[in-house]
Amino acid sequence: MKEIITIQGLEKNFGKFQALSDVNFTVNAGEVVGFIGPNGSGKSTTIRILLGIIHRDAGNAKIFGKDVWKESIEIHKRISYVPGDVTLWGSLTGGEIIDLFLKLHGRGDKQKRDYLIKRFELDPKKKAKGYSKGNRQKVGLIAALSTDSDLYIFDEPTSGLDPLMEAIFQEEVEKIKEAGKSILLSSHILSEVERLADKVVIIRQGKIVETGTLDELRHLTRSTVTLATEGDVAEMAGINGVFDFKQKDNQATFSADNQYINDILMEASKLGVKKFESVPPTLEDLFMRHYEG
Amino acid sequence: MKEKFAGWDTLFLQYLKRDLKKIIVWVLGLGLFSAAFVPAFEEIAKGQGLLGMYETLLNPAMIAMVGPTPIEAAVDYTLGAMYAHEMLLFCGLFAMVVAALHVISHTRKEEDLGLTELVRSFQIGRQANSLAVMMEILFINVILALFIGGVMMSFGVDTISVEGSFLFGASIGMAGILGAGIALVMAQIMPASSGATGSALGIIGLLYIVRAGTDVSNVDLSMINPLGWTYLTYPFTENNWIPLIFALIFSLMMMVIAFRLEGARDMGSGYLPEREGRESAKKSLLSVRGLFIKINKGVMISWLIAFVIMGAAYGSIYGDMQTFLGSNEVMKDMFTHSGISIEESFTGTIMMVMMSLVSILPIAIVNKLFSEESRLHLSQLYATKVTRGQFYWTSIGLAVFAGLAGILLAAGSLGGTAIASMGDKLTMDIFDFLAAGFNFLPSVLFFTSLAALALGWAPKLGKVVYIYLAYSFLLNYFGSILDLPEWFSKTAIQSWIPKMPIEEFDALIFIMITVISIVLMILGYLGYKRRDMIEGA
Ligand SMILES: Nc1ncnc2c1ncn2[C@@H]1O[C@H](COP(=O)(O)OP(=O)(O)OP(=O)(O)O)[C@@H](O)[C@H]1O
Ligand SMILES: [Mg+2]
Numbered sequence: 001m002k003e004i005i006t007i008q009g010l011e012k013n014f015g016k017f018q019a020l021s022d023v024n025f026t027v028n029a030g031e032v033v034g035f036i037g038p039n040g041s042g043k044s045t046t047i048r049i050l051l052g053i054i055h056r057d058a059g060n061a062k063i064f065g066k067d068v069w070k071e072s073i074e075i076h077k078r079i080s081y082v083p084g085d086v087t088l089w090g091s092l093t094g095g096e097i098i099d100l101f102l103k104l105h106g107r108g109d110k111q112k113r114d115y116l117i118k119r120f121e122l123d124p125k126k127k128a129k130g131y132s133k134g135n136r137q138k139v140g141l142i143a144a145l146s147t148d149s150d151l152y153i154f155d156e157p158t159s160g161l162d163p164l165m166e167a168i169f170q171e172e173v174e175k176i177k178e179a180g181k182s183i184l185l186s187s188h189i190l191s192e193v194e195r196l197a198d199k200v201v202i203i204r205q206g207k208i209v210e211t212g213t214l215d216e217l218r219h220l221t222r223s224t225v226t227l228a229t230e231g232d233v234a235e236m237a238g239i240n241g242v243f244d245f246k247q248k249d250n251q252a253t254f255s256a257d258n259q260y261i262n263d264i265l266m267e268a269s270k271l272g273v274k275k276f277e278s279v280p281p282t283l284e285d286l287f288m289r290h291y292e293g
Numbered sequence: 294m295k296e297k298f299a300g301w302d303t304l305f306l307q308y309l310k311r312d313l314k315k316i317i318v319w320v321l322g323l324g325l326f327s328a329a330f331v332p333a334f335e336e337i338a339k340g341q342g343l344l345g346m347y348e349t350l351l352n353p354a355m356i357a358m359v360g361p362t363p364i365e366a367a368v369d370y371t372l373g374a375m376y377a378h379e380m381l382l383f384c385g386l387f388a389m390v391v392a393a394l395h396v397i398s399h400t401r402k403e404e405d406l407g408l409t410e411l412v413r414s415f416q417i418g419r420q421a422n423s424l425a426v427m428m429e430i431l432f433i434n435v436i437l438a439l440f441i442g443g444v445m446m447s448f449g450v451d452t453i454s455v456e457g458s459f460l461f462g463a464s465i466g467m468a469g470i471l472g473a474g475i476a477l478v479m480a481q482i483m484p485a486s487s488g489a490t491g492s493a494l495g496i497i498g499l500l501y502i503v504r505a506g507t508d509v510s511n512v513d514l515s516m517i518n519p520l521g522w523t524y525l526t527y528p529f530t531e532n533n534w535i536p537l538i539f540a541l542i543f544s545l546m547m548m549v550i551a552f553r554l555e556g557a558r559d560m561g562s563g564y565l566p567e568r569e570g571r572e573s574a575k576k577s578l579l580s581v582r583g584l585f586i587k588i589n590k591g592v593m594i595s596w597l598i599a600f601v602i603m604g605a606a607y608g609s610i611y612g613d614m615q616t617f618l619g620s621n622e623v624m625k626d627m628f629t630h631s632g633i634s635i636e637e638s639f640t641g642t643i644m645m646v647m648m649s650l651v652s653i654l655p656i657a658i659v660n661k662l663f664s665e666e667s668r669l670h671l672s673q674l675y676a677t678k679v680t681r682g683q684f685y686w687t688s689i690g691l692a693v694f695a696g697l698a699g700i701l702l703a704a705g706s707l708g709g710t711a712i713a714s715m716g717d718k719l720t721m722d723i724f725d726f727l728a729a730g731f732n733f734l735p736s737v738l739f740f741t742s743l744a745a746l747a748l749g750w751a752p753k754l755g756k757v758v759y760i761y762l763a764y765s766f767l768l769n770y771f772g773s774i775l776d777l778p779e780w781f782s783k784t785a786i787q788s789w790i791p792k793m794p795i796e797e798f799d800a801l802i803f804i805m806i807t808v809i810s811i812v813l814m815i816l817g818y819l820g821y822k823r824r825d826m827i828e829g830a
Contacts, residue, residue: 053676
């Protein structure tokens with residue numbers, strides 16, 4: 001498969017602080033890669049290196065087989081990027097800012113722009129200083145999504161979006177994916193990338209700690225379940241796929257392996273379910289578990 | 294009524310605590326700057342010093358810069374009279390600016406940042422903040438006034454009397470309060486803090502320039518200028534406290550107006566309405582140049598207008614110069630002897646002053662690129678096919694253009710008004726004025742290139758260029774008054790440039806400084822091309 005992004009042994013220091021110590025991963029053509037890690041783990045730093053905004057101190061990073069620093073302009077002609085923190089010129093309107101970006105990018109699609117503005121329910125006539133955080137994010141997303149690029153890089157794209165808008169974003173990304181484009185999607189919430197990503201790369205303290213397809217990572221994903229039953233809930237403790245079982249009266253909280261979720265539900269229903277809540281795994285849970293084993 | 298201001302005392306104490314360091318630097322810095330030069334002036338005053346100074350300072354160019362003196366005969370020109378004459382206006386202006394910036398940073402800026410909202414959610418009245426800030430200003434300036442008075446008195450100089458010392462201090466303190474009042478009103482009218490800062494400083498600048506004109510033509514007219522109420526107290530000579538009363542009344546009026554305006558508006562908005570925006574961009578915006586013009590437009594237009602007004606104000610003085618000479622034999626002799634006309638001499642000095650101010654605009658434009666960078670405005674654009682060279686050279690190009698436009702407008706408006714006010718009697722034509730202005734182009738380019746160098750290698754130092762500009766300006770400002778050693782004056786770039794039309798144009802210097810500036814810009818580019826973009830963190 002053709003490699004779109006190739007990163008090997010990437011390092012970056014900010015003064016004495018080592019932000020990246022060993023980053024390796026690849027993004028293949030047509031692949032959606034979820035890039036996840038807790039706050040300050042180095043996601044944005046990695047992305048900035050990929051975009052030629054900052055230097056690397058060691059290692060290699062290539063996009064389309066070209067060096068990300070030396071040949072950045074060649075690369076930029078074929079990519080789109082949305083920063084994690086979209087800040088805008090207060091005196092320009094959202095519509096003007098999107099147009100400007102499309103023009104400077106060079107491969108913007110005016111029709112797609114208009115379509116996305118409607119889809120995301122953005123008021124393009126409003127001066128940017130009047131936009132909420134979510135609306136600013138929309139401006140960045142619409143600008144990037146209305147270009148025709150081969151690689152899209154999103155840094156925490158849904159921060160600040162309400163669930164409805166988040167769903168629209170996911171749909172639009174899916175369309176790009178179907179068109180065969182490559183996408184790098186950073187986030188600190190696993191569930192956010194779960195739906196879209198073919199592959200997940202996990203970074204922690206500047207190091208890649210896990211890479212693999214979602215299936216390969218399945219062993220890492222457990223949901224936190226809160227269950228109250230009519231029967232004795234303690235019986236749940238012994239079931240396959242249940243971990244960290246804690247009980248209070250007839251209510252229990254435990255982690256459940258997603259692949260055993262069917263068995264767990266069947267057992268629970270035998271006891272008569274009064275309450276069942278399942279919270280998808282947060283990244284921290286995932287890391288905790290990653291280090292447990 | 295009481296409710297609106299509820300809790301102001303808590304905030305007031307809070308501010309004093311929070312700003313303690315700033316207040317100490319403020320009072321000590323401004324206080325010593327205003328008061329501690331007495332020994333230096335004693336040096337100047339030795340021998341024939343006072344007489345020489347008196348003659349120098351009667352030159353209309355000097356009056357336009359430092360203000361008038363009530364003294365009519367050289368023998369009455371004492372050390373105290375000279376000190377007040379040379380220092381008071383300038384220090385008062387300084388106090389005004391500092392206070393205005395402080396008021397806006399505690400009112401409008403905090404509001405823009407959303408801090409006020411937080412504070413107001415406690416049991417604090419709507420207008421408590423403004424009152425607290427004004428009280429803080431009052432407090433600081435009273436201390437400042439007493440400090441200045443105390444320090445000056447302590448030198449024990451005969452002609453620097455106790456009453457004069459405290460009047461001198463009080464005039465400077467009052468200037469601070471005036472500046473704060475103006476700023477508080479602007480903070481209500483303008484839709485955002487940058488506008489409030491710009492307009493408050495603009496008004497102060499305007500007052501300064503208007504008084505330059507009235508001081509030369511008719512000092513009585515300066516009495517209706519709020520800035521006039523500070524230096525027209527004439528400490529050590531007439532010791533006139535009355536202007537301070539006008540100033541106090543005026544400041545109170547400003548406060549009342551500001552409180553009225555504030556009471557009637559919504560938080561986060563101003564009185565000048567926001568316009569509806571465009572659905573899609575105009576063609577002219579769609580390039581790096583278009584964007585940079587757009588984001589610098591406000592600053593550029595306001596400064597360029599300021600340059601025109603400044604030129605016109607100084608230009609209008611020309612008409613009064615001959616009358617002025619007619620009434621002053623000493624000066625008349627001086628000019629007849631040296632063989633240069635009073636107008637030419639004036640042009641040489643004023644041009645230097647104006648061109649220093651013109652340099653502010655290009656520095657601001659170059660520094661803007663870094664402030665855009667650190668505010669993350671450009672993040673998404675870095676990932677397009679736009680090169681760093683385009684960002685850099687577009688900024689530099691715009692800055693140089695603004696510098697050229699600034700020189701043209703300032704020198705043109707000075708010349709135009711001068712010619713209009715004197716007609717045939719003026720020996721210079723508009724080209725002489727433009728030549729004298731563009732003669733300073735290398736110095737404007739030099740300041741631009743220093744900002745460019747900082748942008749490339751140490752962008753956080755971009756602000757230091759302003760400090761160097763202020764330093765150069767002060768050196769030239771006082772350089773014409775004090776007798777500074779040659780090497781020391783030469784640390785200011787403008788000192789290298791001959792003052793046309795009194796002195797001859799020096800092509801070598803012109804080319805050399807221009808080339809050095811271009812080299813510095815290229816060096817800056819090399820740094821900009823290879824450094825990390827600084828984003829947040
Ligand atoms: N310009 C900089 N100077 C100094 N330290 C920096 C700089 N940029 C990033 N860092 C540090 O590098 C580390 C990694 O930051 P980075 O922004 O890459 O994290 P992140 O994974 O994107 O986190 P988040 O989820 O909060 O966005 C952090 O500890 C951050 O403080
Ligand atoms: Mg980040």
